[in-house]
Amino acid sequence: AAGVIQSPRHLIKEKRETATLKCYPIPRHDTVYWYQQGPGQDPQFLISFYEKMQSDKGSIPDRFSAQQFSDYHSELNMSSLELGDSALYFCASTTYRGGGAKNIQYFGAGTRLSVL
Amino acid sequence: DQQVKQNSPSLSVQEGRISILNCDYTNSMFDYFLWYKKYPAEGPTFLISISSIKDKNEDGRFTVFLNKSAKHLSLHIVPSQPGDSAVYFCAASAQGGSEKLVFGKGTKLTVNP
Numbered sequence: 001a002a003g004v005i006q007s008p009r010h011l012i013k014e015k016r017e018t019a020t021l022k023c024y025p026i027p028r029h030d031t032v033y034w035y036q037q038g039p040g041q042d043p044q045f046l047i048s049f050y051e052k053m054q055s056d057k058g059s060i061p062d063r064f065s066a067q068q069f070s071d072y073h074s075e076l077n078m079s080s081l082e083l084g085d086s087a088l089y090f091c092a093s094t095t096y097r098g099g100g101a102k103n104i105q106y107f108g109a110g111t112r113l114s115v116l
Numbered sequence: 117d118q119q120v121k122q123n124s125p126s127l128s129v130q131e132g133r134i135s136i137l138n139c140d141y142t143n144s145m146f147d148y149f150l151w152y153k154k155y156p157a158e159g160p161t162f163l164i165s166i167s168s169i170k171d172k173n174e175d176g177r178f179t180v181f182l183n184k185s186a187k188h189l190s191l192h193i194v195p196s197q198p199g200d201s202a203v204y205f206c207a208a209s210a211q212g213g214s215e216k217l218v219f220g221k222g223t224k225l226t227v228n229p
Binding site for chain 1: 148
Protein backbone atom coordinates (compact mmCIF):
# COMPACT_ATOMS: atom_id res chain seq x y z
CA ALA A 1 0.00 0.00 0.00
CA ALA A 2 1.15 3.52 -0.74
CA GLY A 3 2.59 5.39 2.22
CA VAL A 4 3.31 8.99 3.08
CA ILE A 5 6.23 10.25 1.03
CA GLN A 6 8.50 12.98 2.31
CA SER A 7 11.27 14.68 0.42
CA PRO A 8 14.07 15.24 0.74
CA ARG A 9 15.12 12.66 3.31
CA HIS A 10 18.13 14.68 4.33
CA LEU A 11 18.83 18.38 4.00
CA ILE A 12 21.85 20.39 5.05
CA LYS A 13 21.58 24.16 5.19
CA GLU A 14 23.56 27.07 6.51
CA LYS A 15 22.23 29.51 9.08
CA ARG A 16 19.89 32.15 7.63
CA GLU A 17 19.18 30.03 4.54
CA THR A 18 15.74 28.78 3.57
CA ALA A 19 14.44 25.23 3.26
CA THR A 20 11.35 23.63 1.74
CA LEU A 21 10.13 20.26 2.92
CA LYS A 22 7.55 18.35 0.92
CA CYS A 23 4.96 15.82 1.96
CA TYR A 24 2.80 13.63 -0.28
CA PRO A 25 -0.01 12.04 1.71
CA ILE A 26 -1.50 8.62 1.22
CA PRO A 27 -3.91 8.72 -1.75
CA ARG A 28 -7.39 9.94 -0.78
CA HIS A 29 -6.14 11.34 2.52
CA ASP A 30 -7.30 14.92 2.92
CA THR A 31 -5.58 15.89 6.16
CA VAL A 32 -1.89 16.53 6.75
CA TYR A 33 -0.01 17.17 9.98
CA TRP A 34 3.58 18.38 10.46
CA TYR A 35 5.62 17.46 13.52
CA GLN A 36 9.13 18.40 14.62
CA GLN A 37 11.29 16.01 16.62
CA GLY A 38 14.43 17.43 18.19
CA PRO A 39 17.30 15.17 19.32
CA GLY A 40 16.11 12.90 22.13
CA GLN A 41 12.72 14.60 22.17
CA ASP A 42 9.16 13.59 21.41
CA PRO A 43 7.55 14.78 18.19
CA GLN A 44 5.94 18.20 18.61
CA PHE A 45 2.96 19.32 16.55
CA LEU A 46 3.62 22.25 14.21
CA ILE A 47 0.65 22.72 11.92
CA SER A 48 -2.15 20.85 10.19
CA PHE A 49 -4.32 21.18 7.11
CA TYR A 50 -7.69 19.78 6.16
CA GLU A 51 -9.00 20.13 2.63
CA LYS A 52 -6.28 22.68 1.81
CA MET A 53 -7.19 24.93 4.73
CA GLN A 54 -5.11 25.33 7.87
CA SER A 55 -6.94 23.50 10.64
CA ASP A 56 -4.64 23.99 13.61
CA LYS A 57 -1.37 25.57 14.58
CA GLY A 58 1.07 24.57 17.28
CA SER A 59 4.48 25.84 18.32
CA ILE A 60 5.50 26.88 14.84
CA PRO A 61 7.88 29.85 14.55
CA ASP A 62 6.75 32.82 12.47
CA ARG A 63 9.73 32.06 10.19
CA PHE A 64 7.94 28.89 9.12
CA SER A 65 4.95 28.72 6.81
CA ALA A 66 3.10 25.85 5.23
CA GLN A 67 0.33 25.13 2.81
CA GLN A 68 -1.61 22.27 1.32
CA PHE A 69 -2.09 22.23 -2.42
CA SER A 70 -4.97 21.13 -4.63
CA ASP A 71 -3.47 17.64 -4.98
CA TYR A 72 -3.30 17.49 -1.15
CA HIS A 73 0.46 17.49 -0.97
CA SER A 74 1.88 19.90 1.58
CA GLU A 75 5.03 21.99 1.82
CA LEU A 76 6.71 23.38 4.92
CA ASN A 77 8.76 26.48 4.17
CA MET A 78 11.40 27.49 6.65
CA SER A 79 13.27 30.78 6.39
CA SER A 80 16.13 32.43 8.30
CA LEU A 81 17.19 29.02 9.53
CA GLU A 82 18.71 28.78 12.97
CA LEU A 83 20.88 26.09 14.53
CA GLY A 84 17.97 25.13 16.75
CA ASP A 85 15.89 24.21 13.71
CA SER A 86 18.01 21.11 13.24
CA ALA A 87 15.57 18.26 13.78
CA LEU A 88 13.57 15.50 12.18
CA TYR A 89 10.44 16.80 10.50
CA PHE A 90 7.61 14.32 10.11
CA CYS A 91 4.52 14.59 8.05
CA ALA A 92 1.47 12.47 8.79
CA SER A 93 -1.73 12.04 6.84
CA THR A 94 -5.20 10.79 7.52
CA THR A 95 -8.68 11.09 6.15
CA TYR A 96 -11.29 12.95 8.12
CA ARG A 97 -14.34 10.79 8.65
CA GLY A 98 -16.38 13.03 10.95
CA GLY A 99 -19.23 11.87 13.13
CA GLY A 100 -16.90 11.37 16.07
CA ALA A 101 -14.93 8.63 14.29
CA LYS A 102 -11.28 8.76 15.22
CA ASN A 103 -8.55 8.98 12.64
CA ILE A 104 -5.23 7.18 12.63
CA GLN A 105 -2.34 9.30 11.48
CA TYR A 106 0.16 7.58 9.23
CA PHE A 107 3.66 8.98 9.20
CA GLY A 108 6.27 9.44 6.55
CA ALA A 109 9.91 8.57 7.06
CA GLY A 110 10.76 12.16 7.87
CA THR A 111 13.20 14.78 6.65
CA ARG A 112 16.34 15.25 8.70
CA LEU A 113 17.32 18.91 8.57
CA SER A 114 20.78 19.90 9.69
CA VAL A 115 21.54 23.61 10.03
CA LEU A 116 25.25 24.38 10.15
CA ASP B 117 4.18 20.77 30.69
CA GLN B 118 4.34 17.15 29.52
CA GLN B 119 0.74 16.05 29.04
CA VAL B 120 1.73 12.51 28.02
CA LYS B 121 4.38 10.84 30.11
CA GLN B 122 6.36 7.70 29.53
CA ASN B 123 8.43 7.44 32.65
CA SER B 124 10.59 4.53 31.58
CA PRO B 125 13.15 5.61 28.98
CA SER B 126 14.13 2.01 28.38
CA LEU B 127 12.98 -1.55 28.95
CA SER B 128 14.79 -4.82 28.37
CA VAL B 129 13.02 -8.20 28.18
CA GLN B 130 13.83 -11.73 27.10
CA GLU B 131 12.44 -13.14 23.90
CA GLY B 132 9.17 -14.94 24.50
CA ARG B 133 8.35 -13.00 27.66
CA ILE B 134 5.83 -10.20 28.08
CA SER B 135 6.78 -6.57 27.47
CA ILE B 136 4.72 -3.97 29.32
CA LEU B 137 5.11 -0.35 28.34
CA ASN B 138 3.38 2.30 30.43
CA CYS B 139 2.00 5.73 29.68
CA ASP B 140 0.31 8.35 31.87
CA TYR B 141 -1.58 11.43 30.79
CA THR B 142 -2.84 14.53 32.50
CA ASN B 143 -5.32 16.08 30.06
CA SER B 144 -8.88 14.91 30.75
CA MET B 145 -9.88 16.02 27.26
CA PHE B 146 -7.86 13.23 25.65
CA ASP B 147 -10.26 10.65 24.26
CA TYR B 148 -8.14 8.66 21.83
CA PHE B 149 -4.82 6.99 22.47
CA LEU B 150 -2.36 5.43 20.06
CA TRP B 151 0.88 3.52 20.25
CA TYR B 152 3.52 3.96 17.58
CA LYS B 153 6.72 2.02 17.04
CA LYS B 154 9.75 3.78 15.65
CA TYR B 155 12.93 2.34 14.22
CA PRO B 156 15.97 4.58 13.69
CA ALA B 157 15.83 6.61 10.47
CA GLU B 158 12.16 5.73 9.94
CA GLY B 159 8.90 7.44 10.76
CA PRO B 160 6.60 6.27 13.54
CA THR B 161 4.57 3.22 12.54
CA PHE B 162 1.06 2.85 13.91
CA LEU B 163 0.60 -0.19 16.16
CA ILE B 164 -2.68 -0.07 18.01
CA SER B 165 -5.16 2.45 19.36
CA ILE B 166 -7.93 2.69 21.91
CA SER B 167 -10.86 5.02 22.34
CA SER B 168 -11.70 6.36 25.78
CA ILE B 169 -15.00 4.48 25.73
CA LYS B 170 -13.12 1.19 25.90
CA ASP B 171 -10.75 -0.27 28.44
CA LYS B 172 -9.03 -2.85 26.27
CA ASN B 173 -8.15 -3.39 22.65
CA GLU B 174 -6.35 -6.39 21.25
CA ASP B 175 -4.57 -6.97 17.95
CA GLY B 176 -2.55 -10.14 17.70
CA ARG B 177 0.37 -9.99 20.09
CA PHE B 178 -0.45 -6.42 21.09
CA THR B 179 -2.99 -5.39 23.72
CA VAL B 180 -3.61 -1.90 25.01
CA PHE B 181 -5.29 -1.33 28.36
CA LEU B 182 -6.82 1.98 29.39
CA ASN B 183 -7.59 3.02 32.97
CA LYS B 184 -9.39 6.33 32.65
CA SER B 185 -9.73 6.96 36.37
CA ALA B 186 -5.98 6.63 36.78
CA LYS B 187 -5.26 8.36 33.46
CA HIS B 188 -3.00 5.46 32.62
CA LEU B 189 -2.58 3.15 29.68
CA SER B 190 -0.27 0.28 28.97
CA LEU B 191 0.83 -1.70 25.96
CA HIS B 192 1.39 -5.43 26.39
CA ILE B 193 3.38 -7.39 23.85
CA VAL B 194 3.15 -11.17 24.19
CA PRO B 195 5.28 -12.98 23.28
CA SER B 196 8.06 -10.45 22.73
CA GLN B 197 10.28 -10.97 19.70
CA PRO B 198 13.70 -9.49 18.85
CA GLY B 199 12.08 -7.65 15.93
CA ASP B 200 9.99 -5.73 18.46
CA SER B 201 13.12 -3.88 19.59
CA ALA B 202 12.38 -0.22 18.83
CA VAL B 203 11.28 3.01 20.48
CA TYR B 204 7.59 2.99 21.41
CA PHE B 205 5.69 6.25 21.59
CA CYS B 206 2.42 6.73 23.37
CA ALA B 207 0.27 9.48 21.80
CA ALA B 208 -3.07 11.04 22.58
CA SER B 209 -5.56 13.32 20.89
CA ALA B 210 -8.36 15.41 22.33
CA GLN B 211 -12.00 15.41 21.32
CA GLY B 212 -12.90 18.05 18.80
CA GLY B 213 -10.40 20.24 17.00
CA SER B 214 -7.75 19.00 14.63
CA GLU B 215 -7.00 15.81 16.58
CA LYS B 216 -3.32 16.66 16.60
CA LEU B 217 -1.26 14.11 18.49
CA VAL B 218 0.52 14.80 21.75
CA PHE B 219 3.38 12.38 22.26
CA GLY B 220 5.25 10.97 25.20
CA LYS B 221 9.03 10.91 25.11
CA GLY B 222 9.14 7.25 24.15
CA THR B 223 10.40 4.02 25.69
CA LYS B 224 13.22 2.12 24.04
CA LEU B 225 12.38 -1.58 24.13
CA THR B 226 15.13 -4.14 23.70
CA VAL B 227 14.13 -7.77 23.30
CA ASN B 228 17.06 -10.06 23.89
CA PRO B 229 17.25 -13.43 22.08
